[in-house]
Amino acid sequence: MADLDSFRTETRAWLEANCPPEMRTPMRNEKDYCWGGRDFAFQSPGQKQWLDAMGARGWTVPDWPKEYGGGGLSAAETKVLKQEMAALGARVPLTSFGISMLGPALLKYGTEAQKKRFLTEIALGQIRWCQGYSEPGAGSDLAGLQTKAEDRGDHYLVNGQKVWTSYADEADWIFCLVRTSTESKHKGISFLLFDMESPGVSTKPILLISGNSPFCETFFDDVQVPKDQLVGEENRGWDVAKYLLGHEREMISGMGLGGEKRALGAVLAEAIGPIDDPLLRAEIAHFDVDALAFAAMSERFIDQLKAGEAHPAFPSMMKYAGTELNKRRHELIVAAGGSDALEWDSERSRGGKAAREWLRTKGNSIEGGTSEVQLGIVAKHILRLPGA
Amino acid sequence: MMILTDDQKMLHDSIAPFMAEEGAIKRQLRHWREIGCKDGFGHGLWKQFAELGLTAMLIPEAQGGAGLGMVEAGVVLEEVGRNLTPSPFLTTAVAAVRALEGSGQAERWFPGIASGDIVAALAVDEGRTHDPARTACEARRSGNGFALSGVKQFVVHGASADVILIAARTAGAAGEREGISLFAIERGAKGLGIENVTLADTSKAARLTLDNVEVDSDALIGEVDGGWAPLSRALHAGRAGAAAELVGIAAGASDMTFEYLKQRKQFGRLIGEYQALQHRSAHCYGEIEIARAAALKAAQLIDAGDERAELMVSVAKAKAGRAAALAVQEGVQMHGGIGMTDEHDIGLYMKREVVLAELFGGPRFHAGRVAELSGY
Numbered sequence: 080m081a082d083l084d085s086f087r088t089e090t091r092a093w094l095e096a097n098c099p100p101e102m103r104t105p106m107r108n109e110k111d112y113c114w115g116g117r118d119f120a121f122q123s124p125g126q127k128q129w130l131d132a133m134g135a136r137g138w139t140v141p142d143w144p145k146e147y148g149g150g151g152l153s154a155a156e157t158k159v160l161k162q163e164m165a166a167l168g169a170r171v172p173l174t175s176f177g178i179s180m181l182g183p184a185l186l187k188y189g190t191e192a193q194k195k196r197f198l199t200e201i202a203l204g205q206i207r208w209c210q211g212y213s214e215p216g217a218g219s220d221l222a223g224l225q226t227k228a229e230d231r232g233d234h235y236l237v238n239g240q241k242v243w244t245s246y247a248d249e250a251d252w253i254f255c256l257v258r259t260s261t262e263s264k265h266k267g268i269s270f271l272l273f274d275m276e277s278p279g280v281s282t283k284p285i286l287l288i289s290g291n292s293p294f295c296e297t298f299f300d301d302v303q304v305p306k307d308q309l310v311g312e313e314n315r316g317w318d319v320a321k322y323l324l325g326h327e328r329e330m331i332s333g334m335g336l337g338g339e340k341r342a343l344g345a346v347l348a349e350a351i352g353p354i355d356d357p358l359l360r361a362e363i364a365h366f367d368v369d370a371l372a373f374a375a376m377s378e379r380f381i382d383q384l385k386a387g388e389a390h391p392a393f394p395s396m397m398k399y400a401g402t403e404l405n406k407r408r409h410e411l412i413v414a415a416g417g418s419d420a421l422e423w424d425s426e427r428s429r430g431g432k433a434a435r436e437w438l439r440t441k442g443n444s445i446e447g448g449t450s451e452v453q454l455g456i457v458a459k460h461i462l463r464l465p466g467a
Numbered sequence: 468m469m470i471l472t473d474d475q476k477m478l479h480d481s482i483a484p485f486m487a488e489e490g491a492i493k494r495q496l497r498h499w500r501e502i503g504c505k506d507g508f509g510h511g512l513w514k515q516f517a518e519l520g521l522t523a524m525l526i527p528e529a530q531g532g533a534g535l536g537m538v539e540a541g542v543v544l545e546e547v548g549r550n551l552t553p554s555p556f557l558t559t560a561v562a563a564v565r566a567l568e569g570s571g572q573a574e575r576w577f578p579g580i581a582s583g584d585i586v587a588a589l590a591v592d593e594g595r596t597h598d599p600a601r602t603a604c605e606a607r608r609s610g611n612g613f614a615l616s617g618v619k620q621f622v623v624h625g626a627s628a629d630v631i632l633i634a635a636r637t638a639g640a641a642g643e644r645e646g647i648s649l650f651a652i653e654r655g656a657k658g659l660g661i662e663n664v665t666l667a668d669t670s671k672a673a674r675l676t677l678d679n680v681e682v683d684s685d686a687l688i689g690e691v692d693g694g695w696a697p698l699s700r701a702l703h704a705g706r707a708g709a710a711a712e713l714v715g716i717a718a719g720a721s722d723m724t725f726e727y728l729k730q731r732k733q734f735g736r737l738i739g740e741y742q743a744l745q746h747r748s749a750h751c752y753g754e755i756e757i758a759r760a761a762a763l764k765a766a767q768l769i770d771a772g773d774e775r776a777e778l779m780v781s782v783a784k785a786k787a788g789r790a791a792a793l794a795v796q797e798g799v800q801m802h803g804g805i806g807m808t809d810e811h812d813i814g815l816y817m818k819r820e821v822v823l824a825e826l827f828g829g830p831r832f833h834a835g836r837v838a839e840l841s842g843y
Contacts, residue, residue: 375761396749464745
């Protein structure tokens, strides 16, 4: 404990000295997140300075091993770092699919050379990754994917189309599921990494109901991918994909909830004044019961994971419950906002923040496996119901 | 850590088989119901609880107890809920012990509670809904002590109790927390009328009429006008304990239902193969897990003396009530016709749930508390 105390003292002092003042204010919207990458447009000099300082220390990924660009911190030290960052109001220096999704998969399935190269780039925020999973004909039934990778000796030749590729138009590299065999549905899939600047790759943003375009269609036309960019064994990419999906579901289930331990009613009362309507107040109170109980569940789930007591299919329950709650949260925010919350582009409404965020949450229970898919997984693997 | 410690897991591993065997529905709940037992529970089992150290688990070590906390009590109560085991554990060993702790009355009652010879009850509600601050039952100064007059209801095990802890007003007006005092009234006190009422789940809860019930000043638990403190301790523990028991009820009912889905065939298929039932089952499972996490968090915060405990206790009581209601209602529906019969146990879960969800405040009361405590 004495070690942990001195770590806390040192960490506090370092954060105080290195976190730029503009990185100590709450994020206002999506644009305040730092995603890193080759062409990232930093919002301020402080945002870049903060990424570089944290990246150099490995603290963008505090619990990854040092040799791969991580901080090499223990679970207890990582917790202290997060507490101290929270105490200072320090923003997360880097948000990326590299950290939350690809990294854990590479740590488990990557070759030494892959780990050295790709994990370090992720930690420093140099490369921004996107995920090539869903296809027009393979949504909930992801393993039905058809994008083809032919063995051409020293490389694979990739042809096909992906859809719902998050930020594909801003990403530098893609981790992508491809079909290398048609003999077996699940055991004919491989996991490839390649540069989005490779000849033959093109992207087209999809305009969503929120008016934003966080997703793209991504096309591959005779894209050559060197063989050393295969992760895991050929035709065993489904194992990697499933492992990674587990992390994605955890991330999505934590969206809007992980850090939010305050009651929604308190947040709303502060933002728009007293909640006078008794029926609305009651609805919000029932939501807060569910949300605060789910916060306890999230805390427990993390401890169960660490102790090896979590059921492997439990992230599906978390994803389902977390995303359904987030949809309810935004339904209530819009309801409480009345007609103010319906304004779409006025400055008063901060560009239709409430309405657009509300619409965006509708995707939470679709992306990363729909609520119905998650319930099916729970029924089959946890409840062991027949034929599920 | 939001998982049980090794000691707590050991406690669970010894209590679970005990409760499934000795506390089984057939052996306890149905047995006492069939013979029309006036207590609604068996004193033999209560003695066994004492022999296992359960009745004294929350009593401080200095006073001969095990000095354990609400997490451990919750471990026991989840198994009580799972087996619908009738006993005065929640009211006596949890709520009353927490009220008496540190008061002059503790020495008097703790030995009997520890040995399983004493049953204690808590009298708070005065109308059809729980609202302790609205206590109107009056305690007037009289001679050396007080004279209590008023009515109480939903006093669980009130007619079986050797001592009833009664909230009464010594000052202030209904709605105020200040001015409430807590008294220990013994069985047979002059002017104390007790009507033993059977509830939907065959448990017993008394209606009390107090007509100038005279008590000495040493019957006071805590300070005059300051009864809110011991009453709150009792209610927090009672609510957190009820939440754990509700989680057990939900888990017991849903396990029974999931098993049924794997056995019952209709249209040539196991009904558990139908997606309509699979998704509802999976949803139900999730709600119970979340309720369990909330109940555990509430118990841990009480044990840590954390100021957020009150909020989390209300979250847990409301969430567990809702999750258990879902589990028992889906349980009866998914069992179909047999779920409506008295012969099948699933209906017993539904009846227990509705009583326990109401005890110490229902989901709406506690959602309201969550709003108040959160400042809106």
